[in-house]
Amino acid sequence: VDVAILIFDGVTALDAIGPYEVLCRLPGTDVVHVAAEPGAFRDSQRSLTLVADRGIDEVTAPDVVVVPGGPGEVGLRHDARVLAWLRDVHQTTTWTTSVGTGSLVLAAAGLLDGVCATSHWLALDELTRLGAFAVAERVVVDGKVLTGAGASAGIDMALSLAALLEGELVAQGIQLSIEYDPQPPFDAGSPQSAPPVVVELERAKSRFARTT
Amino acid sequence: VDVAILIFDGVTALDAIGPYEVLCRLPGTDVVHVAAEPGAFRDSQRSLTLVADRGIDEVTAPDVVVVPGGPGEVGLRHDARVLAWLRDVHQTTTWTTSVGTGSLVLAAAGLLDGVCATSHWLALDELTRLGAFAVAERVVVDGKVLTGAGASAGIDMALSLAALLEGELVAQGIQLSIEYDPQPPFDAGSPQSAPPVVVELERAKSRFARTT
Numbered sequence: 001v002d003v004a005i006l007i008f009d010g011v012t013a014l015d016a017i018g019p020y021e022v023l024c025r026l027p028g029t030d031v032v033h034v035a036a037e038p039g040a041f042r043d044s045q046r047s048l049t050l051v052a053d054r055g056i057d058e059v060t061a062p063d064v065v066v067v068p069g070g071p072g073e074v075g076l077r078h079d080a081r082v083l084a085w086l087r088d089v090h091q092t093t094t095w096t097t098s099v100g101t102g103s104l105v106l107a108a109a110g111l112l113d114g115v116c117a118t119s120h121w122l123a124l125d126e127l128t129r130l131g132a133f134a135v136a137e138r139v140v141v142d143g144k145v146l147t148g149a150g151a152s153a154g155i156d157m158a159l160s161l162a163a164l165l166e167g168e169l170v171a172q173g174i175q176l177s178i179e180y181d182p183q184p185p186f187d188a189g190s191p192q193s194a195p196p197v198v199v200e201l202e203r204a205k206s207r208f209a210r211t212t
Numbered sequence: 213v214d215v216a217i218l219i220f221d222g223v224t225a226l227d228a229i230g231p232y233e234v235l236c237r238l239p240g241t242d243v244v245h246v247a248a249e250p251g252a253f254r255d256s257q258r259s260l261t262l263v264a265d266r267g268i269d270e271v272t273a274p275d276v277v278v279v280p281g282g283p284g285e286v287g288l289r290h291d292a293r294v295l296a297w298l299r300d301v302h303q304t305t306t307w308t309t310s311v312g313t314g315s316l317v318l319a320a321a322g323l324l325d326g327v328c329a330t331s332h333w334l335a336l337d338e339l340t341r342l343g344a345f346a347v348a349e350r351v352v353v354d355g356k357v358l359t360g361a362g363a364s365a366g367i368d369m370a371l372s373l374a375a376l377l378e379g380e381l382v383a384q385g386i387q388l389s390i391e392y393d394p395q396p397p398f399d400a401g402s403p404q405s406a407p408p409v410v411v412e413l414e415r416a417k418s419r420f421a422r423t424t
Binding site for chain 2: 020120190198
């Protein structure tokens, strides 16, 4: 299985690394990080550099494509070359996937028209506006399109994908190897469970980030 | 708050990126990736390059140090310069932390003698051998030493740390921003919950990796 993970300036590191850490453990699987051009890219928080070893021109038929999210997705949505590449590879992928706001890029490429998909909880309205049938679920499968909610949901998405590709025992082995037995210290991981004041603060921060 | 995350050849990417994605969202916090020498390092699965922007000589008094794990920790345990740096910075850190087998490096530096700590579930015996009081918990706090279990436990560890540093509301905001509302598709994330055949396979793989 050939997996291509798209990297870009302003990617949220965990959106990319969560699926990476799961999928690279699939037996017989090659994972490559790709970008419009190969090179080093700064993440959303500007304190980490991730390297894309290959340009998209060099990776023309991955079995699985993963589009992570992050504030840089806005630029990506207007990058005609990247959108054309996504449309091209989607024709032959086994699974086309995203994490967080990566689904907005898939939608901008025209791949989610009328497709059930999810995104970061703050981006579900935008996902609807871009033509998808937005669903507030952690992992959504529609045909060969697999989308995950924000950042940490990439781990759940990728474990589901691992099971679809290689069966439950393999996926469970990977889950055990990364000791994914989550015990969050708080119950604040979704807008339904977080204290209302925390939800409103995150909404306000997001509005502020969009207007500055 | 100044946070230093140690990078090395053969680091498990998620061990480093889980805490990074949480800690870099703390207000007023600078996170830097450091290594024996600055440069690019290949991860445990050899398909990802992470960049350390600074050498350890340049970062002499971080408030928080994070030591991720990964197969490369074996080399690190014999790197006198890195061990000396850990002993030095530990004198003035507010929190000295690790994820997965990163605790074996802290132990090799002599920082865990008689200290309660955890590690990847396959490394708890080795952690005991190195002088720590090994505990099979997801996150362990003993004095100013905070250790997490394997890979994905770095997210839980860092959220606990965020709360210790800046309070629960800030930690909950970060949890919501990375949508950490985990819903693993299987209950196989610990040796207690995973099917016995999955546990035995992972144990066998680990023995094989050590003898080849």
